Amino acid sequence: MVRGATMNLQLIRSATVRLDFGNHTFLIDPYLADRFSRPSYAGISQNPLVALPFSVSEILAGVETVIISHRHSDHFDPAAQSAIPKGMPLISQAEDEPEIRKLGFEDIHPISQKLRWKGIDIQRVIGKHGSGAVLVVWHNKVGNWHNKVVHYDNKVVNQAPHV
Numbered sequence: 001m002v003r004g005a006t007m008n009l010q011l012i013r014s015a016t017v018r019l020d021f022g023n024h025t026f027l028i029d030p031y032l033a034d035r036f037s038r039p040s041y042a043g044i045s046q047n048p049l050v051a052l053p054f055s056v057s058e059i060l061a062g063v064e065t066v067i068i069s070h071r072h073s074d075h076f077d078p079a080a081q082s083a084i085p086k087g088m089p090l091i092s093q094a095e096d097e098p099e100i101r102k103l104g105f106e107d108i109h110p111i112s113q114k115l116r117w118k119g120i121d122i123q124r125v126i127g128k129h130g131s132g133a134v135l136v137v138w139h140n141k142v143g144n145w146h147n148k149v150v151h152y153d154n155k156v157v158n159q160a161p162h163v
Contacts, residue, residue, distance in 0.1 A: 012059055013052055015075050022120050027063045030080035031073075032056050038077065047074065056083045065117065068092045071099060091115065091122060 008020040015029040036046040052059065056079070066084055068076045070093060084090075086104045094110035101108055109115060115122045 012054070013050060014048060015069070016059075018059065018063070022118070024064060024118055024120065025062045026065050026067050027059065027084075028067045029069050029075040030059075030066060030084065031075060031077050032059065032079040032083055033077045034079070037079075038073065041074070060084065063088070065089045065091060067122075068096065068100070071096050076100075091117065093124070 005022040006020075007022075010018040010020075012018060014031050016031045017028040019026040019028060031048060032052065033048055035048055035051040038047045040046055060083065066088060068090060070076075081103050084105075087106050089107045089109060090100060090105055091109045091111055092100055094112045097108050097110040109117065111122060111124050113124055
């Protein structure tokens, strides 16, 4: 393990985050569609609502691993599925592995509870879309999400989900 590892967390858009941590670069929840190119989630406007701040090639430059918290289209959209090299390592929920593999990805590392990846411990944490009446509506619509907590050299990075 590397002592004194630095971390840089860069919000790209929505749930999409680039994480430089422990000398490794992760892309988390890639939503790479062009502005207004996807269906509306609320029936108001096409999505995504804002353009990417960088080109897809700039976003993917230097990324060595992709983390997919769950397979909702605003966390792993068709544009990302097309742009990410099929041989790039992907970390996903264990139950999502078969569907991701059907998309042609070859190097999938499912996480049921905890995964050690290149000296970094990644722990799965269950989450829900809201609470009370909101939870009932959202759960029936989109189900649970699963956050990943990254541990490295006694430091914790909690990648908060986009809900």
